[in-house]
Amino acid sequence: MRQKVVLITGGSSGIGKSIGLFLKSKGFTVYGTSRNPENYKSHTSFPLLKLEVRDRDAANTLIKELLKREDRIDVLINNAGIGITGPIEETSLEEMNKVFETNFYGPIRMIKAVLPSMRKQKEGLIINVTSIAGFMGLPYRAIYSTSKGALGILTEALRMECKDFGVKVTNVAPGDFATNIASGRYHAPVIKDSAYEQPYKKTLELIDDHVDEGEDPILVAKKIYRIINTRKPKVHYAVGNALQKFSLFLKNVLPDKVYERLLLKHYKL
Template structure:
């Protein structure tokens, strides 16, 4: 039976890994990019889609439905990284991150849910982040944007259950992708009260990504979820320590956990 999948941000990184993995499992997969022409050799068919532009999203979904007649799975993966001290990060960059990482998936759902309602079935997997479970120093905006999507998914899941549309979150840890190259970095300001801590943390963040695991692990988890007729709500994919950090936040006193994070980041 044909199953059609749309993966936003499917031209590189985790999105591309997901798209390729599912295509190998005989799903009909479409990825998206703001500029598909930049990827003429993409093994995945890419649709032009900008998650900050509702018209662009509607057009891409219309094209997909015209070609395939159905849309069974949406994987909201498109996102942007951002680092910086909370005080010194430009508000325009904060808005851009929230517009991409939180409002973007909601816009895509505005276009996709009517299709799934009409079909009386659908699966939605929102790609969040382990960072969304805690306010990480110098990654606070990123944490907030992904945490917001985690919570919104819980609401969507309850509201759409009677429509036979199932929602889940997948929260990756650090994986070896190009996200660090495309991330917005607020500048390290000489003489700032945050200079030393931010510079050290920025180096640590990039090392974690460079040493990250294979994004195929995320793709494999998503395939596993899609095989489950009654999927769960929250899934985490990453190193043992990254996943265990969420457990520790639940069981440790707040200040103890905060001090543990500060020590980890050398603050």
């Protein structure tokens, strides 16, 4: 039986690395990407290919290179992403653009690059890794939530556009997981005597506590393995602790203002 070829953006650490290691152990041919593969010399479990998802031409170059090696790509997992925190008023548009270039336009570039080959082979699977935060507006994480929410909506549309080609599309939304995302996240500075100083500082501490107490990323890897082996994937999957998943249920059933009050209470705002 032919091994499926899987490409994972952002495969050098965190959730991406866990996915790659798990799929490799299940017999898949796995490739990951990193902006700087040379920084991960000890990463030998699966190849890391150089990719900057914000580079307009890099996605096409990478897909062409991988197709020369393997002749096909069965699964694309758009996992590369960056975090950002800050009051909307005090966060620069430049930093906002960087997040959207990575979290939203980056996956689009990869999708546009891989779709021609998937359509030609009349099968394929695209998994967009978003976030539970993408289902709701979170204080001081508005830009991150919006970028992930936009990718989730794009997934819904892309599924319908690709349904006649044998290409399946789905979205996996993790909650808080114990990864190094906090170290790479952009934090708008806490400005002394700003109107947002105290509530923003308090929220930052709470966010970092959640990441430190996060679940094991292997849970995301196992969910993705099951999705790959599912004949008809759902539109959305959420992976996280019971409270995080319950929050999505409440979002759908509670009046907006009631849900807003719950978030304010949670963040002690």
